[in-house]
Amino acid sequence: MARFIGAILGAAHVAASGAIGSLTDPFFSNGRVVxxxxxxxxxxAAQDDIVSLGYVDWTTRFDALSTVEFTDFGTAxxxxxxxxxxxxxxxxAQDVAAAAGSASMLKSVGIGDRHKPLWQLAGYASAQAARAASVxxxxxxxxIATFKGGNPDAGTLSWAVYGSAQ
Incomplete structure (x- = not known):
């Protein structure tokens, strides 16, 4: 299993971040959501390879604006x-085999649970327990994003995560 990081944060594309702008700098859209x-x-990538999307606090509540976009990674x-x-x-199990598309970062989170912080969505008893498990x-x-179902073809994965730590 290989581990990858994003292009803007990765050394291979350092020049790209200056050309694109300050994509990693947060902005406030309504005073709370960042x-x-x-x-x-x-x-x-290969099956079970992961891409690190970045680090957030366990108390983060994600906004519905958060998305993952992708190109065609191949059949199944x-x-x-x-x-x-x-x-x-x-x-x-987001299908990334078809043509380019996107999915909400909260796609598999029930509508009644979207207000919960990440530690609850991940099944921890408390934020302290989650922090202790990630020392x-x-x-x-x-x-993290994990490729499943076979050996993916080359493609592009893009993400924008909005939310706030409580």
């Missing part, structure tokens, strides 16, 4: 998005 992460990854390929302890708590990551949650 763009927390925005990046993209282009490459050839799906994508899960979540954290290491629950890799599909946000998106489960190696500084007590933060690493959002």
């Amino acid at each position: 763009r927390m992460l925005r990046d993209y990854w282009t490459g050839d 390929i799906t994508l899960d998005v979540g954290v290491a302890s629950d890799p599909d708590c946000l998106i489960a 190696k990551d500084g007590g933060r949650a690493e959002l």
Whole structure:
């Protein structure tokens, strides 16, 4: 299983971030909701490879504006998005085999649960328990995307995560 990071944060595309602008700088859209992460990854992956979308606080509540966009990764390929302890708590089995598309970052979260913080969505008893389980990551949650269902072709994955830590 390989591990990848986004192009803007990765050394391979450092020059791109200056050309595109300050994509990783947050902005406030209504005084509370912040763009927390925005990046993209282009490459050839294998089944069960993960792409790190970035780190957020376990108390983060995601906004419905959060999305994942993708190009065609090949036949029978799906994508899960979540954290290491629950890799599909946000998106489960999103079909990325068809032509380019997008999905809400909260696709697999029930409408009645969308107000909950990440630690609850990931199945922890408390934010403290989640932080204790992620000590190696500084007590933060690493959002990851995992390719499933076969050996993906080369493609591009892009994400924009909006929300706020409580």
